[in-house]
Amino acid sequence: MADGRTGTLLPQNVTIKDVAEHLGVSHSTVSRALNDRRHISEEMKARVRQAAAELGYVVNAGARTLRSAESNLIGLIVPDVGSELFTAAAKALAARCFRAGYQLVLCVHEDDPEIELRHVEALRQARALGVVIIPTPGVLDQTAALLKATSVVQFSRYSPKIDAPSVTLDGAHGVATAVAHLASLGHRRIAYVGLPDDRSTGWDRLAGYRQGLERIGVAFDPGLVRLGATLLEYGRSAMASLLQLDPRPTAVVFGSADLTHGGVEACRRAGVRVPQDLSVVGYGDPAWFKLIGPGLTTVAVVTGEMAEAAILQLLRKIAGGPDEAAASIALEPHLILRESTAPLRA
Amino acid sequence: MADGRTGTLLPQNVTIKDVAEHLGVSHSTVSRALNDRRHISEEMKARVRQAAAELGYVVNAGARTLRSAESNLIGLIVPDVGSELFTAAAKALAARCFRAGYQLVLCVHEDDPEIELRHVEALRQARALGVVIIPTPGVLDQTAALLKATSVVQFSRYSPKIDAPSVTLDGAHGVATAVAHLASLGHRRIAYVGLPDDRSTGWDRLAGYRQGLERIGVAFDPGLVRLGATLLEYGRSAMASLLQLDPRPTAVVFGSADLTHGGVEACRRAGVRVPQDLSVVGYGDPAWFKLIGPGLTTVAVVTGEMAEAAILQLLRKIAGGPDEAAASIALEPHLILRESTAPLRA
DNA sequence: ATGAAAGCGCTAACAT
């Protein structure tokens, strides 16, 4: 009764055997023809292709995976899907994967280690070939263990638990440069709004802030620092609270694009003029930063380059087997000077 | 020699047979235990789970797919990965898929129908359960045919070739409303910068522009219309050329977020003040639109709602089989009034 | 150049 092969409308289950039967040949011949193997006549190849097309044959990737023990899946594991960083990574990965015949599995963990684990499990189950991961701050041991069986590259963030090379940004350098720039304009009360220091990107950039201050001989003042993870909203509230201070900071450096976004919003709401009342250095460089007020001075992340570097590392690892050596690299950000910073006014 | 099962460092290929052997039971018992089937003692379940964990067993999704003829893969096919729309769709889909135990395959076609086809082929090969697609303007027949074998929902754009319901936005309504708003401020020379009319989103919004003009009794003037697809750059150049006109338009409506972005940039470069010299209505509402100048008046797309609607449709189709009826729906955008439009000056 | 047969890892129908 429930025979999938009768004339039910959908030609769902056409297999290599059906094609073979249709042609009166063996199914291995069909396989050879379709896969362009040797020891098969051109004529047969043509006939098989023809028949396959007519019958609507579609190779079953699952069966192939079963035989070869490897899929064509590459996992992209990220905290969220709206960030500049994600966009760059996804864009580069998508293009490269497509060209190489891989499929890209998108996994969003929202900074939840449990969700992250479940994604990694699913990728292992699917015998994913490789993984690009922006890890959560609290990667679980089990996650790290599972990841060992695959080619992995850490992207943007780095977790020491995960035994895989990383492609990151030298955030410390970026933020230190921002502080130096502000100092050169005469600023001394420089605030910092950044990510929590439980993640590599957080402590890295915070360290840069401290280094920057040290170099200009200004003591670190915890009262001028705000760290938080809810990004947009936190940027708003942190900036608002800094504006309450007396004396106010004369400049502020942000540690993420979303925090910058929130901070700028807060300034606007409070009627604070940038850069007349407050100099601002953002972090990251979404295309719209240049449209904010007179254009936002910012620590520009070379997202495209980072993404390309990560993908190339991954593809190399995949091609070279699990032992392919691969070094972690950290790219240098650079300061883009626009109009949101100005000399300190007496 | 090349025995995967010897003590090579990676415990790659642990199968249920290995677990069974380890326990001295049959592999079907292991399967039952692992899948929580009936007719199996709690004790055995526990022993099997324990052993599986110890040996590092990971189920082979490929084999499972082979048996069941269905994978747990859902395809998301989109033109690009940076847009507000994509972000909304990916976010909603990712969350829902995760909860339902599906994996999300990201496919980027860059508006190239050939690439689109290859993605659809790959998804068919992988026996994807369902597909959410923002189709290219020129969907190929073969693509449409392949898509028939799967549960599909069209998102944002609609292609008549594809036999699947769509969740779109009533762009005509949105743009017409924008025109009406400008007319109420006294504007008559209202320009339009939009997408090419080869895609549903293009002609739809253009139609809205014409309707809007008609209602206020202004003749359609092709000289005030610019249509292009390269988005950001086109927005810039189209706006620049409109600003050359004599007499200039006193207001402009955009037909996409990226075009808006480019257009605003062009205004800024040309030293045109918004809204004093030119009233501007954008399209879409990325979070940063409110930070542009005094805040951008815009046709707000309810991306979140759209995405949710699309996902729900898809999940329903997947659950209900291929014959599950599903109606196309078009959501209403609404105008968000900020400060980029002003009464016409004499 | 082609066919026959085995087996990848899993589930499920059918014994016991």
Added chain:
DNA sequence: ATGTTAGCGCTTTCAT
């Protein structure tokens, strides 16, 4: 409650 067996669709020996 557990074991035996077959078969999903494919690739790949090994025969012929």
